Structures are given as C-alpha cells and as structure tokens.
Amino acid sequence: MSDIRLLKITEKRLDILKLMNIESLEDLINHYPYRYDVIEETYPTQEDDKIIIEGTLISPVKIFFRGRMSRMSFSVEDVYQVTIFNRHFLRQYLKQMTIITIIGKCQKDKITASDIKIKPISEIQGVHPVYSLKEGLTQKSFQQYVKKALNLLKGNIESFVPEEYIIKHQLIHKESALWNIHFPQSQEDIKQALKYLKYEEFLKFQLTMQTIKQQRTLEVGIAKRFDVQKFQSFILSLPYQLTQDQQTSVKEIVSDLQSPRMMYRFLQGDVGSGKTVVSSVALYANYLAGYQGALMAPTEILASQHYQTLLSFFKDTDVKIALLTGSLTNKEKERIYEQIQNGDIDMIVGTHALFQKKVEYHRLGFVITDEQHRFGVEQRKALKNKGSQVDFLIMSATPIPRTLAISMYGDMDVSTMKTMPKGRIPVVTKYIKSSSMKPILKDLKEYLASGGQCYVICPLVEDSEVLDAKSASQIAEAMQQYFRGTYQVGLLHGQMKDDEKDRIMQDFQKQKIHILVSTTVVEVGVDVKNANMMVIYNAERFGMSQLHQLRGRVGRGHQQAYCFFMSSSTSKEAIERLKYMEKSHDGFEISMYDLQIRGPGEVLGNRQSGLPTFLVADVFKDFPILNVAREDAMRIVEGYEKRNEYYHLMSTIQEKLKENNEYVD
Known part of the structure; x- marks a missing residue:
C-alpha cells in the first residue's frame, strides 16, 4: 500500500480522508463516484x-x-x-x-x-463524477487528489484479471479503467470502466468461493452409516407424504451425510414448502448414525416452535430432545449442559445459546441453522466448531433462483424447494388503499365470529414523530377498546422480554388471544393453524419478500386464508409492488422482483450473510457478468497449478483467505 501522505496535503484533510476509510493511495483511487452529472x-x-x-x-x-x-x-x-x-x-x-x-x-x-x-x-459541458464525501472536502479538491494519486501510481497498477480473459472479454486494463471511472470523457468511457471493474470484483469473489469449495472437498468428514430400513420407516410414519422437492432435498442431504467429505449445503425454500420436515428427517439420519444434532434458530419463538415440531415427529421413537435458550434459569441450563456433555441428549434446539462456551457436546455430528442470513459468520462458525468434522446445513426462506444461488453461495452445494405440500390453498391477497381498518372491519368481525384468529402487523413498536406510520402499541390499544368484552387482543414486539413474548405466543396458539397485534417479530416460522387472516398496516414500508414471509404465517392449514395490505401511499412504485403481490404467490418470483428494486443488502442482509458488499457490481443487475466470472474462476482454480500466469492470482486469493476465511473483499 502506498502512503497517503505522498499527496502532500494538510493533516486536517488527511483526517477527513481517514474518516472515509481512505488511508492509502489505493484506497483513494478505489473510492468511486456514486453517480455522474452529464451536462449538455x-x-x-x-x-x-x-x-x-x-x-x-x-x-x-x-x-x-x-x-x-x-x-x-x-x-x-x-x-x-x-x-x-x-x-x-x-x-x-x-x-x-x-x-x-x-x-x-x-x-x-x-x-x-x-x-x-x-x-x-x-x-x-461533459460528464462530471459526483462522490460521496465528508464535510470539509469539495468535489473539485477530491478529484484533484485522485488525479495526483493516479499519476503517482502510474505504471504500477496491475490488472488483477489475467491477460487471457482481458482479451477474451474485450476488457480495458485496470489502470485505464480507473482513469475512465474518475475522469470520463464520455458515457462510453464509464461503460468500459465498469465492464472491467465489475468483472474483476466478481472474479475475485468467485475465485474465493471456488477455492473455499475446493479446500472443503479435501476436508475429511465422517461417512455416517445408519439403518436405512429404520430411516425409511420413520419417513413413512410422518403425518403427510413428502413432496417431490422434499424427497430430492432429503436424498441430497442424506447423500452428504453418508459421504466421507464434510457437508456444507444451502437449503432454500419458499414459504411453507416444508424445510422443517426435511431438517427433521436429516437430524434423524444423523441420530441413527450415533451422533448428536443441533438446530439453531434466530429467535426463541422460532426455536420453541422447532422444538415442539421435533417432539411431535419423534414422539414414538427413543430420540431425546432438549430446548436451550437464553431465558432458561441457570439451574435449567446447567442440567441441559450436563445432559449434552454426557450424550443423554440426541437433538438440541436453541438460539445462539447453543454455541456458548459452557456448552460441550458429547458427539456433535450435524449442525443446522435456520434463517441463515440472520446469523453472523462468526456465530455459525462458533457452533460448527463445537464438534469435529461436523456436517453443516444452512436454511433460508428468502428464495432466489437456483442459478443465482449457486453463483452467490458458490462455496456450498444448493438444494431448492419450490413445491407446496398437498392441500395448501393460496392466500387471498388484497391491497386496500386506506390508513385505517374501516374498509375491512365487517370482514374481520365475520371472520372472528366464525372462530378464527387474526394477525395485525405494524411497522413500528411505538408512535414516532419522524415517521408517519401506525405503531403496534397504538393499534393494540385502539382494538382492545373496540373489542372489549368480545375478543381478546394481544400485543407482541421485539422489545419485550423473551419469556413475555413466549407467553403471548403460547396464548395465541391456545386461542386465549383472538387478535395478535405485532411487529415483524412473527415474520419467520411462527405457525398457528387457526390464524387465517392477516392485516398489514403501512404495507408500503415493507419489502416484497418480507410481505411474502409475513403472509406465509396464515394459510398453514386447510382453510382459506386472507391477507390485507393497508396503504395510503401515493407512490406509483409502492402501489405497483402491492398490486404485484395480489396476483403472485411464488416466493422465487417475488424475491427476484424485490431484489431488482431494492438490492441484495436490503433483502438478504449481505454483511451478515458472509457475502461481500461489492463496490460497483450488483449481483442481480449484473448477473450475466457474475455467471461468466464463475465459469472463468472454475477453470482457473482447476488449472492454476499448471499455468504460471494463474499462480500469482491464486496466491493472492489464498493469502487473503488466511486473513479472512470467508471471502476476499
């Protein structure tokens, strides 16, 4: 790295640059414009x-x-x-x-x-770059610093992309790309610069993914052997027949468990496609092989639900299951710690409590994390490292097209579930242009009178002076007054203590609460089959994938379910999104539409998922480039030991992986 002081500017200006995470000449030239003013x-x-x-x-x-x-x-x-x-x-x-x-x-x-x-x-007139800057720096002065840095580094900026691929894809070299991105003479200059820079970012990422995948194939796992007849009998004993996608996913996961290499698989499925059943079957195969299994969920509510599901699935077997969450008393935790360490527990369900220092497993062989993008990389790693040669499955209900999943999660094998269990009826979805429940109050009363329960979702916990949106507290209070003496109204939000949240959710499941007013804390996994109506206030404030997740909380049984999106927004884009949701029930289509509009960070949580935040590339808009980079990376990784020109490239990637073994950013 070249010292930023070579610019010979004041300490005050250096401090401002430092606030922008610019501490070298390389950092400076990699701080790209976020837009361009074209003056003509x-x-x-x-x-x-x-x-x-x-x-x-x-x-x-x-x-x-x-x-x-x-x-x-x-x-x-x-x-x-x-x-x-x-x-x-x-x-x-x-x-x-x-x-x-x-x-x-x-x-x-x-x-x-x-x-x-x-x-x-x-x-x-011409094309003028516009940068994101801290106060105290002007666009003009920053551009002068960039020009000086590029001149100081002249002749020393190497293209990361091998010459073979620069020729193949008709790319300009990196030094030219940097001059073009900062000092374009035309929009064609910007196009050529972005073509190189996007490809380079994707190639680095894909080389990293492919290198990690190659290293994992060399990691010796444990080939788990078990009684196949017992396993098949368990599947036949389930309360319903597995869908084709569930059967395929089970085969892929079981094949991984039986393989002598470690499993690292990504299981994605649409809302309601039955990932929990697949994970339960996989845990049973692991149990039959004589190993403990751990299932980690992001919230206590979801962990408790998984625990209850496993209890029901394994009620006629000898499988011993425990629930480990932060809200247990110290005495309860100590008892479970001892049982886990002694091997008296076969399957452990819980939150991040599963990887605390005090938890020592007897023979951990399989780890599953649900809603994987809600866990940080370090959290997942900490749980996996609780055992030796542990097989690892991560699940997500934010589905994306399989080809995109393979490119984004290139270091993992991907299983995809689209088909729904038989008898699942699509939720009737309606966009209501209103900020109050008045237009649907008659429908709600008739539905409650028939014995059903209802979710009411709000974007805020408390009223806000800044945001014009309904709060759960305000709506719950109003509904409690309106339905006093007729129906019980409950309130649920993330600021409550875990035991209080669990109590309210249990009361809702036991039908002691008829209307549950909540924030998005119910978004993932909560399953109440008698609740078949949902009203979402300020629906325009939620992403489409999130609305689809929320809508997935109703229609879990065999009754017709209804979801109302309330919005008084005048935004054309917001109205189009909500109308799109009325007619579409395919989570893969919805997710792609949402990702194109809002970008991956909003939908998938890039920083937490272990995916890098690209500077110029967009994994969805630039998917063709991502796909080409993946194919090129696979060829380079396969043949780099025989090709001298690839050796330096791969050495760079491997050095970076030693510093951060998740990805190179």
Missing part, C-alpha cells in the same frame, strides 16, 4: 421535465429565509422564472447580465433548479 443542453419534453440551459440573468435576485432554510429566485432571458433552495451563498456571484448554466426541473415557464453553475454551458 437539454430542453424538457412531455415525458421528461429535466432541463439544462444556459441563460443571462436579467432581474435582481430575491432571497427569502425561514429559519436556516432559504429560497432564492430570479429571471433569465425574459422566459424563465428560476427558484433554488438553500443556495443563498451563490448570491454574490449572481449579478445582472451574468451568463449562468441552470440544472433542474421545468414546468412551463418555471424552473426549480437543483444546481447553478456560474459559467456558460460550453465551459462545463
């Missing part, structure tokens, strides 16, 4: 009211202040009345007959300007 004369059309024009200021400038806010207005060319907000510091330059360039939005003869340049358009 533009007049509005019917479809687009954007305007960029040059004009002569012909009237005195008027400024109005309201607190710290300002509004400045003036006329240009006897044609346009211009208004701009919070740019009063430009007043000293705006003298009559000054030629200026105005950028903004136009309606008839009125322009609301977003920026004003005190220069004619001929002097500033």
